[in-house]
Amino acid sequence: MEFQVRALQEKDAERVAEMAAALSAHEGMPPPPFDASDVIRYGFGEHKRFDGIVAERDADLIGYTIFINSFNIGLGTPGIHMLDLYVDDRARGIGAGRALIGAVAAETIARGGSWVVWQSLPTNSVAIEFYNHIGSRQYQAADFELSGLTLNEMAAESRWR
Secondary structure (H helix, E strand, O other), X not given: OOOEEEEOOHHHHHHHHHHHHHHHHHOOOOOOOOOHHHHHXXXXXXXXXXXXXXXXXXXXXXXXXXXXXXXXXXXXXXXXXXXXXXXXXXXXXXXXXXXXXXXXXXXXXXXXXXXXXXXXXXXXXXXXXXXXHOOOOOOOOOOOOOOHHHHHHHHHHOOOO
């Protein structure tokens, strides 16, 4: 079956939010607090924080990726941090995931970058198998996050702002 990849558009917001919830469910997580209004607010306009690419078949979105610009001090070069990659179960195995990552790779090069990085939960064996299959390298880094009360406490301790 034929499909195309193209830039995320505002009209895609509802479906992308649905797929983000499906990705969370696939990973055994509750739905994220990310809806169509967030896709529009943060994917477009003055509050833009991310870019996106979608895979579409017969006017139906079957996958998406959301990514941001980043920089790697160790390499001394810019690149892209891919935040989400998802392909609907009914469309897996047709090359949509590979096409989405390929589009992010092309966008990285177009922006003068030299790398793409992303994370996967260690329990997401389907994703890890796919990432290994396409030749990506898994590093032994540990991810950390500050959020909620802890984030606010750290900010309150700071003399910044």
